[in-house]
Amino acid sequence: xxxxxxxxxxxxxxxxxxxxxxxxxxxxxxxxxxxxxxxxxxxxxxxxxxxxxxxxxxxxxxxxxxxxxxxxxxxxxxxxxxxxxxxxxxxxxxxxxxxxxxxxxxxxxxxxxxxxxxxxxxxxxxxxxxxxxxxxxxxxxxxxxxxxxxxxxxxxxxxxxxxxxxxxxxxxxxxxxxxxxxxxxxxxxxxxxxxxxxxxxxxxxxxxxxxxxxxxxxxxxxxxxxxxxxxxxxxxxxxxxxxxxxxxxxxxxxxxxxxxxxxxxxxxxxxx
DNA sequence: GTAAACCTGGCA
DNA sequence: TGCCAGGTTTAC
Numbered sequence: 001x002x003x004x005x006x007x008x009x010x011x012x013x014x015x016x017x018x019x020x021x022x023x024x025x026x027x028x029x030x031x032x033x034x035x036x037x038x039x040x041x042x043x044x045x046x047x048x049x050x051x052x053x054x055x056x057x058x059x060x061x062x063x064x065x066x067x068x069x070x071x072x073x074x075x076x077x078x079x080x081x082x083x084x085x086x087x088x089x090x091x092x093x094x095x096x097x098x099x100x101x102x103x104x105x106x107x108x109x110x111x112x113x114x115x116x117x118x119x120x121x122x123x124x125x126x127x128x129x130x131x132x133x134x135x136x137x138x139x140x141x142x143x144x145x146x147x148x149x150x151x152x153x154x155x156x157x158x159x160x161x162x163x164x165x166x167x168x169x170x171x172x173x174x175x176x177x178x179x180x181x182x183x184x185x186x187x188x189x190x191x192x193x194x195x196x197x198x199x200x201x202x203x204x205x206x207x208x209x210x211x212x213x214x215x216x217x218x219x220x221x222x223x224x225x226x227x228x229x230x231x232x233x234x235x236x237x238x239x240x241x242x243x244x245x246x247x248x249x250x251x252x253x254x255x256x257x258x259x260x261x262x263x264x265x266x267x268x269x270x271x272x
Numbered sequence: 273g274t275a276a277a278c279c280t281g282g283c284a
Numbered sequence: 285t286g287c288c289a290g291g292t293t294t295a296c
Binding site: 002003073077114162164220 | 290
């Protein structure tokens, strides 16, 4: 489900509601997430105050008053919801509930359990260590950067953009959209990209992500933000999951194929 | 590099 | 019944 725009949308929706709140109690129903919840998870969170929120790639980070960070990844099907005091719903897959001092609770729900949560020391988390530049905030993500990658890999461009070590936060929906906007087929090999195309990819990445955040993410099957609202970017999708439909630019039928084990969508006329 | 694995739900 | 899904890691 959630890529950079969805996680950023969750962060923005939660920030004003959770910053300053104290964690009163942590209730765990299932520990066997993608990586099991550590035995001291409850103890490290209980009693802490949330001092800020941030995001790195697809990780939501909640800063705690002891200097540690509560790290949340939602995998494919995860939700992270702030529920008001009078909301007794448990959801069918609410694996963790964190009670705050204003009677609200933060609920981690994830049917497929591809998500994970950890409390880490900033800078000591292996999961964050190898992640590439943030496409919206980091000038290191540039045409020159992609040009420098051309010589080091023969992989296809779609796999490269989805590689979190190359650039942070992109997933299958948005890479399809980015490649369409840049006019490049998902199957093009990196060494064959021109300098202009590398520039176009960086520009398209920033455009698509900015648009998607403005529309508060894509709710294609089940994404909700931190207070249960769907996003609306699914209505603005150009190619993702639109096989057979008309290209918004030239009306040619959008085609689908599989690249790197993931469904890919492109316009054979607009993308070369 | 490529494929399979993790897990559940939804849909044809 | 079988296939597909917004992600990531691990194994040939």
